[in-house]
Amino acid sequence: GENVEQHPSTLSVQEGDSAVIKCTYSDSASNYFPWYKQELGKGPQLIIDIRSNVGEKKDQRIAVTLNKTAKHFSLHITETQPEDSAVYFCAASNPMSAGNMLTFGGGTRLMVKP
Amino acid sequence: DTAVSQTPKYLVTQMGNDKSIKCEQNLGHDTMYWYKQDSKKFLKIMFSYNNKELIINETVPNRFSPKSPDKAHLNLHINSLELGDSAVYFCASSQVLALSHYNEQFFGPGTRLTVL
Numbered sequence: 001g002e003n004v005e006q007h008p009s010t011l012s013v014q015e016g017d018s019a020v021i022k023c024t025y026s027d028s029a030s031n032y033f034p035w036y037k038q039e040l041g042k043g044p045q046l047i048i049d050i051r052s053n054v055g056e057k058k059d060q061r062i063a064v065t066l067n068k069t070a071k072h073f074s075l076h077i078t079e080t081q082p083e084d085s086a087v088y089f090c091a092a093s094n095p096m097s098a099g100n101m102l103t104f105g106g107g108t109r110l111m112v113k114p
Numbered sequence: 115d116t117a118v119s120q121t122p123k124y125l126v127t128q129m130g131n132d133k134s135i136k137c138e139q140n141l142g143h144d145t146m147y148w149y150k151q152d153s154k155k156f157l158k159i160m161f162s163y164n165n166k167e168l169i170i171n172e173t174v175p176n177r178f179s180p181k182s183p184d185k186a187h188l189n190l191h192i193n194s195l196e197l198g199d200s201a202v203y204f205c206a207s208s209q210v211l212a213l214s215h216y217n218e219q220f221f222g223p224g225t226r227l228t229v230l
Contacts, residue, residue: 051216095217100208
């Protein structure tokens with residue numbers, strides 16, 4: 001089955017700096033890679049995703065990159081703000097797996113210091 | 115409008131009791147999920163239902179029984195609660211039209227279960 005590893009587990013940055021979170025996956029058949037943001041006391045919220053037919057996607061201050069050959073993908077947040085502080089999860093999905101299941105990474109706690 | 119809702123938000127109970135958590139989605143999705151998030155924030159899939167049919171059961175003890183009365187609801191019933199069941203449980207839903215469809219999942223707000 002799929003295995004997703006995420007690093008770092010915690011990340012502290014100064015407001016205005018950039019933050020990068022990296023994930024690797026094991027199943028070369030995976031083709032969908034979403035990123036979720038979980039704020040304290042809330043459920044994970046989809047913030048951006050990337051599909052295997054593209055290498056990069058950007059939405060305002062967040063961007064994701066995908067390297068299919070190396071089987072890794074990354075989340076980049078620029079000009080971080082205190083409201084970016086949350087736990088971020090990467091995930092991978094192989095559409096041919098039973099139930100088209102999402103496998104999540106272990107999460108990264110991002111702290112943005114004002 | 116709430117897309118995926120869960121009740122209750124908090125549940126405190128004694129070991130050995132039986133409890134249920136309810137989930138409803140108004141997105142018209144055909145697939146619903148239950149996840150368990152432990153104290154280290156790790157998200158683990160428990161069950162998945164597609165059109166009221168069980169399609170994933172990830173080695174969850176049979177004390178946990180999901181029930182899907184219709185496509186919009188997936189409830190979780192837990193018998194004989196144990197201390198290790200304490201966690202946050204999330205319901206999610208997605209529209210999985212075909213095997214090749216990208217699985218965008220939408221999560222509920224979670225239910226924090228504490229077993230004393």
